[in-house]
Amino acid sequence: GAVVSQHPSRVICKSGTSVKIECRSLDFQATTMFWYRQFPKQSLMLMATSNEGSKATYEQGVEKDKFLINHASLTLSTLTVTSAHPEDSSFYICSARASVGEVGQYFGPGTRLTVT
Amino acid sequence: QKEVEQNSGPLSVPEGAIASLNCTYSDRVSQSFFWYRQYSGKSPELIMSIYSNGDKEDGRFTAQLNKASQYVSLLIRDSQPSDSATYLCAVNPYSGGYQKVTFGTGTKLQVIP
Numbered sequence: 647g648a649v650v651s652q653h654p655s656r657v658i659c660k661s662g663t664s665v666k667i668e669c670r671s672l673d674f675q676a677t678t679m680f681w682y683r684q685f686p687k688q689s690l691m692l693m694a695t696s697n698e699g700s701k702a703t704y705e706q707g708v709e710k711d712k713f714l715i716n717h718a719s720l721t722l723s724t725l726t727v728t729s730a731h732p733e734d735s736s737f738y739i740c741s742a743r744a745s746v747g748e749v750g751q752y753f754g755p756g757t758r759l760t761v762t
Numbered sequence: 763q764k765e766v767e768q769n770s771g772p773l774s775v776p777e778g779a780i781a782s783l784n785c786t787y788s789d790r791v792s793q794s795f796f797w798y799r800q801y802s803g804k805s806p807e808l809i810m811s812i813y814s815n816g817d818k819e820d821g822r823f824t825a826q827l828n829k830a831s832q833y834v835s836l837l838i839r840d841s842q843p844s845d846s847a848t849y850l851c852a853v854n855p856y857s858g859g860y861q862k863v864t865f866g867t868g869t870k871l872q873v874i875p
Binding site: 750756 | 794796798803804805806807808811850852862863865866867868
């Protein structure tokens with residue numbers, strides 16, 4: 647149980663375009679989903695937290711107008727990187743928390759974004 | 763002081779040996795503790811969670827928690843080359859409800875055949 651999927655697994659886009667990444671909880675309802683970014687050889691950096699049906703809470707230094715997060719249902723959250731630039735190239739990982747009483751997070755397989 | 767501290771390693775152990783990974787945290791009210799394994803280029807995988815002082819065993823893995831010393835560790839018995847990965851320690855301030863988990867920077871483990 648507790649499977650989280652992400653799509654796409656890898657995407658290459660041109661500078662200035664937008665990219666949407668989907669995160670789905672396959673066998674449970676995720677009350678809370680998290681979006682992380684990880685640069686090579688660095689730790690996970692939490693970008694934002696989203697609860698179903700409400701606005702995402704962004705971490706300090708993360709531009710909410712650039713990284714649009716939508717958590718429209720208990721099984722789907724999306725991250726849209728708008729007007730992507732080469733410095734946005736990174737490994738984007740979502741995770742989900744199964745319920746209010748569950749504090750462990752289950753991670754999706756990640757999306758490797760390359761902006762050329 | 764970082765909220766969650768881990769030695770970055772690499773920690774090298776021979777195959778079959780016990781690997782000991784350590785983590786300290788700064789927030790005394792922390793209640794939930796997790797160990798994740800992350801292979802290179804992959805996302806983290808939850809391998810252990812622990813909430814109470816003492817030891818918790820799951821197969822070859824044992825998590826140890828000492829809240830008084832603000833210390834949590836992960837022991838891997840009979841280490842295998844497939845255990846070579848980065849191990850992330852994560853801490854949550856509460857035992858339930860929505861709270862942000864804080865991750866350490868991870869310890870890279872190398873198991874030498």
